Amino acid sequence: MSDPQRERSGGESNPGEDPELDDLLDELETLEETVDDPEELEQVRETMRVARRVSTPSAFGRVIRGFDRHDAAEAAVGSVLIGVPMLAEGGTLEIGAHLATHPALLVATLFATVGLVVGVLYVAEIQQVEIYQPFFGVVPRRLVGVLTISFLSATLLMTGWGRIDWTTPWLALCQTTVTFVPMAVGAALGDILPGS
Known part of the structure; x- marks a missing residue:
């Protein structure tokens, strides 16, 4: 299991770089804390991973x-x-x-x-x-x-x-x-x- 706070590449390492992404990730993290079903929880986490990958254009800060x-x-x-x-x-x-x-x-x-x-x-x-x-x-x-x-x-x-x-x-x-x-x-x- 990975820590959702450490998975954030946009918000913590480059705060304010993409406010819309930060807002989306904040909302997804809130949703992640409230979801009880394991399948739904994995869907939320996968959505967070996809959002990070799509939003990071440079060589640094990508999700590997x-x-x-x-x-x-x-x-x-x-x-x-x-x-x-x-x-x-x-x-x-x-x-x-x-x-x-x-x-x-x-x-x-x-x-x-x-x-x-x-x-x-x-x-x-x-x-x-x-x-x-x-x-x-x-x-x-x-x-x-x-x-x-x-x-x-x-x-x-x-x-x-x-x-x-x-x-x-x-x-x-x-x-x-x-x-x-x-x-x-x-x-x-x-x-x-x-x-x-």
Whole structure:
């Protein structure tokens, strides 16, 4: 379930930009609070989503929904653009070697990465990102797509450019994880900044 206050892209981020839209959304939010029937409630929410999409012409402030091939390509480009400097940086391998001897730090790094990506996609409100048809009813498709694409990009580039040696898989995984961190943030930004 999404919070209707956070879903508003026109009223809170750009107050007064479109007073008629603000009035319409206010009325729909009032209606949303009074509707008891689940089907009618979903119709009101869908009307709110459509109103936001139709009314926002710029790249910023759009409602972003779903995760398709176009989004995946944007995420891949964003991850590579941010990740390439990490591939050339020797510190990446040193940090990975440190994480290999401190598994708790590796786990913390992975959790922090997921947290950063969630923050970019859903909390920072750079764009209005809706959770659409989540896996198992809970896990957002966009989050899974961005994390998967960035980790695969990190693995392929680190392997292809000879930065890791898979004869020591644990060390290679830890070093790839270090590259994955900025690539995941780059993938999230690359995906949502164009506003598709």
